[in-house]
Amino acid sequence: MRMILMGPPGAGKGTQAQVVAERYSIPAISTGDIFRKNASEGTELGIQAQRFMDAGEYVPDELTNLMVRNRIDEPDAERGFLLDGYPRTLAQVEELDGMIKHTGHVLDAVVVLTVDKEELVQRLLQRAETEGRADDTEDVVRRRQEVYHDQTAPLIDVYRDRGLMIEVDGMGEVDEVSKRVLDALVDVMES
DSSP states (O other), X not given: OEEEEXXXXXXXXXXXXXXXXXXXXXXXXXXXXXXXXXXXXXXHHHHHHHHHHHTTOOOOHHHHHHHHHHHHTSGGGTTOEEEESOOOSHXXXXXXXXXXXXXXXXXXXXXXXXXXXXXXXXXXXXXXXXXXXXXXXXXXXXXXHHHIIIIIHHHHHHHHHTTOEEEEEOOSOHHHHHHHHHHHHHHHHHO
């Protein structure tokens, strides 16, 4: 299974990615986690990425593409992977197409979690408090929502046109959303 999990910041992608990755025994690859790991380790890439994250902007494609390419080439991703937070732009879609084609595989599904905008803001502000994430101020959270709408939401149409897009209601308890996501994926795998 090679899939993408999409949705605006705060939609629950990270939580659902872990559930799906465990079910299908594939790694959940989160660009946000990769960025934060590099930033906390003080790598050159991490320092560059941190400047963009602090402003609520996307990390440039060149940096992101390189990290994703390196990650999906690792042995644990040979049987499949779940991408969380990538691709975010049309240029990244093209780059990912090339990465997957190079391996001789295809993308199986793109799951999009849908959540009310104000619910997203409240989730992220609550996460900032409980996890101590300094990058989740209200201004930055709202800016991330705008950037998602402008740059990433158009990707949904690309994947819908390819017949890969599955829309899942991301509102409700975590277990309810997990059931919806897994049920939708079973339908894909059986077709």
